[in-house]
Amino acid sequence: MPGKSDQFTLKQSSYGKKHLVFCILSDERVFSSKSPDIFNQVMKQAGINGSYVPFMVQPDKIGEAMSSLRTLNITGANVAVPYKESVAPFMDSVSESAEIIGAINTIARNKDKLKGYNTNAIGLMDALEEIQFDPAGKTALILGAGGAAKAAAFVLKWLKADKIFVASRSEAKARQVAVRASGEFLLLDTLLEHDIPTNILINATTASSREESKELADIAEKLQLPKCELIFDLNYGRSQNFWQIKADKNGIKFRDGLLTLIHQAKNSLSLWTGLEIETKEFRKALENAA
Numbered sequence: 001m002p003g004k005s006d007q008f009t010l011k012q013s014s015y016g017k018k019h020l021v022f023c024i025l026s027d028e029r030v031f032s033s034k035s036p037d038i039f040n041q042v043m044k045q046a047g048i049n050g051s052y053v054p055f056m057v058q059p060d061k062i063g064e065a066m067s068s069l070r071t072l073n074i075t076g077a078n079v080a081v082p083y084k085e086s087v088a089p090f091m092d093s094v095s096e097s098a099e100i101i102g103a104i105n106t107i108a109r110n111k112d113k114l115k116g117y118n119t120n121a122i123g124l125m126d127a128l129e130e131i132q133f134d135p136a137g138k139t140a141l142i143l144g145a146g147g148a149a150k151a152a153a154f155v156l157k158w159l160k161a162d163k164i165f166v167a168s169r170s171e172a173k174a175r176q177v178a179v180r181a182s183g184e185f186l187l188l189d190t191l192l193e194h195d196i197p198t199n200i201l202i203n204a205t206t207a208s209s210r211e212e213s214k215e216l217a218d219i220a221e222k223l224q225l226p227k228c229e230l231i232f233d234l235n236y237g238r239s240q241n242f243w244q245i246k247a248d249k250n251g252i253k254f255r256d257g258l259l260t261l262i263h264q265a266k267n268s269l270s271l272w273t274g275l276e277i278e279t280k281e282f283r284k285a286l287e288n289a290a
Helices: 028-034 033-045 059-071 096-103 119-129 147-160 171-180 189-192 214-222 240-249 257-273 279-289
Strands: 021-024 052-056 076-079 105-111 115-119 139-143 162-170 184-187 200-203 229-231 253-255
Touching: 021 033, 021 200, 021 257, 028 052, 033 052, 033 257, 033 279, 059 105, 059 115, 059 214, 076 189, 076 257, 096 115, 096 119, 096 147, 105 257, 119 147, 119 229, 119 257, 139 147, 139 279, 147 162, 147 171, 162 189, 171 184, 184 189, 200 257, 214 240, 229 240, 257 279
Parallel strands: 021 052, 021 076, 139 162, 139 200, 162 184, 200 229, 229 253
Antiparallel strands: 076 105, 105 115
């Protein structure tokens, strides 16, 4: 997979001498992220002298935030919604996969240079492999057209899905994601008018509960998925998750974003430090954070 081995690394001898600082950048949603708990526990267990903190950034301050990574000597950063696309112009370089996908969720600093990566795609790919779901030859439906949707479309195309449909409120954005994945696009509010033989549905929107989107909750309730084998919601931590309710009612396997979080965190830390820490350590940290 492009970019998987392309990484900045730190000298292992520096771990005990220098305190490394990592962070996650988002809007107010950053404070509900489980990433700080996971990374801090894993680093402690691995003997890395470091800390991982959440930073809330206003949309008009993205450029200043990127400059601050250099000024404050931040070793690495994760980028969450809604900034996975807007940080790109401030990178000195991007990995091949991040360039193809068009979204960045991991940044590594090397002196005063910032390089953007996409570990969301690798994380989803690893998650699908863990649950033994092979998209090859199957039909996929992606809801949403932001950075997470772009990563999902990239993975499904890479894993040779037969057909990929992208549904979004924005026709222009849906078209952009679909074209990159050689797929088809449609408007979200017309989804119920289409008969899509979906084998895997990926929710890449930011909504998974009725409180977040009554419109999407109604669509989920009415959507017919007779051939669906897996509903993968890239969100996590929602009570009354309407995608999980849908899956349970229809006997469909369900996974939420915690599974991808574990795998993308593993890959992010590897990019920042060069260390390959076992997935079970990240899973253990997540369980402790629950």
